[in-house]
Amino acid sequence: MQFFRDVANIAIKYYPDLLRGVGFTLLISLISTVIGLIIGLLAGIIRTAPESKNRFIKTLQRIINIIIAAYVEIFRGTPMMVQAMVIYWGYAFATDGVTLPLVPAGIFIVSINTGAYMAEIVRGGIISIDKGQFEGAAAIGMTHWQTMFHVVIPQVLRNILPSVSNEFVINIKDTSVLNVIGVTELYYFAGIIKRQNFQTFQTYFVVCILYFIMTYTITRLLRLFEKKLAGKDTYVIFGSQTAPEAEIHIDKGGAVPND
Amino acid sequence: MTERNNSHSGPVIELRNLRKRFGDHEVLLDINLSVNRGEVVTIIGSSGSGKSTMLRCINLLETPTSGEILYNGKNIQTEIDSLYRYRARVGMVFQQFNLFNNMTALENCVIGQVKVLKRSRDEARAIAMEYLDKVGMKQFINAKPAQLSGGQKQRVAIARSLSMSPEVMLFDEPTSALDPEMVGEVLSVMKSLAQSGLTMLVVTHEMSFARDVSDRVVFMDKGVIEEDNTPEVIFNHPEKERTREFLARVLGK
Ligand SMILES: Nc1ncnc2c1ncn2[C@@H]1O[C@H](COP(=O)(O)OP(=O)(O)OP(=O)(O)O)[C@@H](O)[C@H]1O
Ligand SMILES: [Mg+2]
Numbered sequence: 155m156q157f158f159r160d161v162a163n164i165a166i167k168y169y170p171d172l173l174r175g176v177g178f179t180l181l182i183s184l185i186s187t188v189i190g191l192i193i194g195l196l197a198g199i200i201r202t203a204p205e206s207k208n209r210f211i212k213t214l215q216r217i218i219n220i221i222i223a224a225y226v227e228i229f230r231g232t233p234m235m236v237q238a239m240v241i242y243w244g245y246a247f248a249t250d251g252v253t254l255p256l257v258p259a260g261i262f263i264v265s266i267n268t269g270a271y272m273a274e275i276v277r278g279g280i281i282s283i284d285k286g287q288f289e290g291a292a293a294i295g296m297t298h299w300q301t302m303f304h305v306v307i308p309q310v311l312r313n314i315l316p317s318v319s320n321e322f323v324i325n326i327k328d329t330s331v332l333n334v335i336g337v338t339e340l341y342y343f344a345g346i347i348k349r350q351n352f353q354t355f356q357t358y359f360v361v362c363i364l365y366f367i368m369t370y371t372i373t374r375l376l377r378l379f380e381k382k383l384a385g386k387d388t389y390v391i392f393g394s395q396t397a398p399e400a401e402i403h404i405d406k407g408g409a410v411p412n413d
Numbered sequence: 414m415t416e417r418n419n420s421h422s423g424p425v426i427e428l429r430n431l432r433k434r435f436g437d438h439e440v441l442l443d444i445n446l447s448v449n450r451g452e453v454v455t456i457i458g459s460s461g462s463g464k465s466t467m468l469r470c471i472n473l474l475e476t477p478t479s480g481e482i483l484y485n486g487k488n489i490q491t492e493i494d495s496l497y498r499y500r501a502r503v504g505m506v507f508q509q510f511n512l513f514n515n516m517t518a519l520e521n522c523v524i525g526q527v528k529v530l531k532r533s534r535d536e537a538r539a540i541a542m543e544y545l546d547k548v549g550m551k552q553f554i555n556a557k558p559a560q561l562s563g564g565q566k567q568r569v570a571i572a573r574s575l576s577m578s579p580e581v582m583l584f585d586e587p588t589s590a591l592d593p594e595m596v597g598e599v600l601s602v603m604k605s606l607a608q609s610g611l612t613m614l615v616v617t618h619e620m621s622f623a624r625d626v627s628d629r630v631v632f633m634d635k636g637v638i639e640e641d642n643t644p645e646v647i648f649n650h651p652e653k654e655r656t657r658e659f660l661a662r663v664l665g666k
Binding site: 284286287289290291292293294295296297300304305308309312389390391392 | 472474496497498499500501504505507509510511512513514515516517524525528529530551552553554555556557560570573574577
């Protein structure tokens, strides 16, 4: 059949471009998901911090919280394609025509867009950790930051991993909108190929398959990772014979006064 | 031996005219209490009388509305260098254990020592092991909280507090969330701590603990300390009518 021959020809003839496109798509979506997660974590930690007693810091906290809330609303409430245009051309406008390098610009746009979603995901994750653990940490003198870093965030990360995986897969698909500013991801190359061979359907069919392969394999891999992270549900009984440290006893620093 | 402020000879903890309001709900009205070094003070009283709130004010998990809380003679809100170091000196054990779910029993006891007291990991581990052993949980140092029973969790929580070398320990109904068969194991740990000379403030519904282990019993009612006396007086010939009524109710007499 002619159709399959066309498809095969496209794959053979344009595979360097297609692979480059796949590479950039994966690169941009992976880095952006990670940066987005970091943005989300920071936003989550700041937004759940207890109000300071210091009036100045308290005011600052409130202002930052308003900014974060606005950021989340705006980036969730507008299409990423439009965000890409506004940021890219906005920068050019502000700098009298200097444009951002394309791939970093793409990463920047997808990152802050993802960050807005992650902020909400992380906030939900933090709220779902029982209040008792915060108090347990406070009662032994841990600061908010220490509590977050050592106690809360590790649990949140584990709980939100499915949502984070989901964001990654969404990003693989959504980086396609970056072609509006000319980022050389997969969809952009599809446009170039189509303009050379005039086989619009066949070309986008190939691209469609490539997107599906990416999202499908990534989804499976992440699911394996989630399973692994769920961890073992047994523990080793601490025995005195095989473990010499069991015998260590020290006198100093005791809580029990012996005077 | 713990390092401590030996220059101070008065009470370790002193509450002066402590008040706490949540909105317009007055929960603590003018609480005055002092606890001397080595004393075991039990706080009893009906639900909602403000026992937990008083305890939580002492380590500033709640901020007092007015009044003073002195630790070795120093106001903890104005005269103390670090809230975090202070909290390490005043341990707290909760009804719901409040262990860190992502850490093993051992890690639960190590993290605070390393992060707050800046002890080395090795030293912290050794100290944690010592206290986990003391509460009978050495075997379970590698278990996560989800893998432990309530009584075991509470014993780890006690070891976690002890690992911080506290000078005072606050217990807020440490056995109330436990199945009856596990109450004993936790109470016996607390009893041995009391005998070792640790200063303890214990909110409890375990009247036998109040009677047999404590040096003093404080009866709270509707946000005030109604009676503060030896267990002998409180349980045998209380001075206040309300104390008598409360005890009659809980002891089923
Ligand atoms: N964070 C809070 N916000 C508003 N009200 C509170 C808060 N914490 C406690 N209260 C109220 O303060 C009162 C005293 O509560 P508290 O927990 O100190 O009582 P308690 O003596 O410990 O009771 P129980 O024996 O049930 O534990 C209750 O009426 C309670 O509803
Ligand atoms: Mg209570």
